[in-house]
Amino acid sequence: MTKIVLITGGNKGLGYESAKALKDLGYKVYIGSRNDERGQQASQELGVHYVQLDVTSDYSVTNAYNMIAQKEGHLDILINNAGISGQFAAPADITPRDIEKVYNTNVFGIVRMMNTFIPLLEKSEQPVVVNVSSGLGSFGMVTNPETAESQVNSLAYCSSKSAVTMLTLQYAKGLPNMQVNAADPGSTNTDLVGDFSNNAKPASEGIKPIIELATIDEHGPTGTFIDDNGTVPW
Numbered sequence: 001m002t003k004i005v006l007i008t009g010g011n012k013g014l015g016y017e018s019a020k021a022l023k024d025l026g027y028k029v030y031i032g033s034r035n036d037e038r039g040q041q042a043s044q045e046l047g048v049h050y051v052q053l054d055v056t057s058d059y060s061v062t063n064a065y066n067m068i069a070q071k072e073g074h075l076d077i078l079i080n081n082a083g084i085s086g087q088f089a090a091p092a093d094i095t096p097r098d099i100e101k102v103y104n105t106n107v108f109g110i111v112r113m114m115n116t117f118i119p120l121l122e123k124s125e126q127p128v129v130v131n132v133s134s135g136l137g138s139f140g141m142v143t144n145p146e147t148a149e150s151q152v153n154s155l156a157y158c159s160s161k162s163a164v165t166m167l168t169l170q171y172a173k174g175l176p177n178m179q180v181n182a183a184d185p186g187s188t189n190t191d192l193v194g195d196f197s198n199n200a201k202p203a204s205e206g207i208k209p210i211i212e213l214a215t216i217d218e219h220g221p222t223g224t225f226i227d228d229n230g231t232v233p234w
């Protein structure tokens, strides 16, 4: 049976590219977009389904749940991809309000999606969740002076992505019938990195660990964090 996939933030960047790859692999893909126009345009280009979905809004997430529940009756794969970088200011200048904005999308957005969609995932024969995290949230990478990640100082974004990997572990422990994993695309040339995109790879490369985790079979892992080279240190 064709598997149903929902990708948050699917109207551009890594989410868009993941939708394209999964559609080509034969999955039935829904892209979530917080903006109707951008979402509809992307879904038409890709030939996939579209659902209005702002991960910071209970109302929007509940409507998306109702729409997919009504049309499909279950969800096989949820890719929690929507994310923002926030501002790259000196840590001393970051206010609680600045951090709250980033956490509301990157962290609470995942909790909102999980809290709402778990019942629909539980109706799948093999529910899979992929959380798009980052090496910038990996303690192992940011403390290793040999990595590019150690050169970045971003209070809000880095700490939000550390939370994403811990959320992944805690959901994996609490949901033994699901496979919940985190992916690090690595530095990828999208709007999110903007001016920092010098050595970044194209999105078609960045999606590799996301697609790998989205397409695991029932023997695949849960509670892991990978990039294109294998396991990422916590």
Ligand SMILES: NC(=O)c1ccc[n+]([C@@H]2O[C@H](COP(=O)([O-])OP(=O)(O)OC[C@H]3O[C@@H](n4cnc5c(N)ncnc54)[C@H](OP(=O)(O)O)[C@@H]3O)[C@@H](O)[C@H]2O)c1
Residues within 6 Å of the ligand: 008, 009, 010, 011, 012, 013, 014, 015, 032, 033, 034, 035, 038, 053, 054, 055, 056, 080, 081, 082, 083, 084, 105, 132, 133, 134, 135, 184, 185, 186, 187, 188, 189, 190, 191, 192, 193, 200
């Ligand atoms: N690019 C990298 O180097 C890199 C590396 C590691 C991890 N990541 C992660 O990869 C994920 C995708 O990022 P990207 O690089 O593809 O960036 P991007 O091109 O800026 O795409 C981000 C997507 O998230 C959406 N989004 C933002 N806030 C949202 C909200 N409240 N509700 C729903 N959707 C929302 C955006 O929608 P709009 O078009 O409406 O803004 C857009 O579709 C993020 O979680 C990011 O942290 C990226």
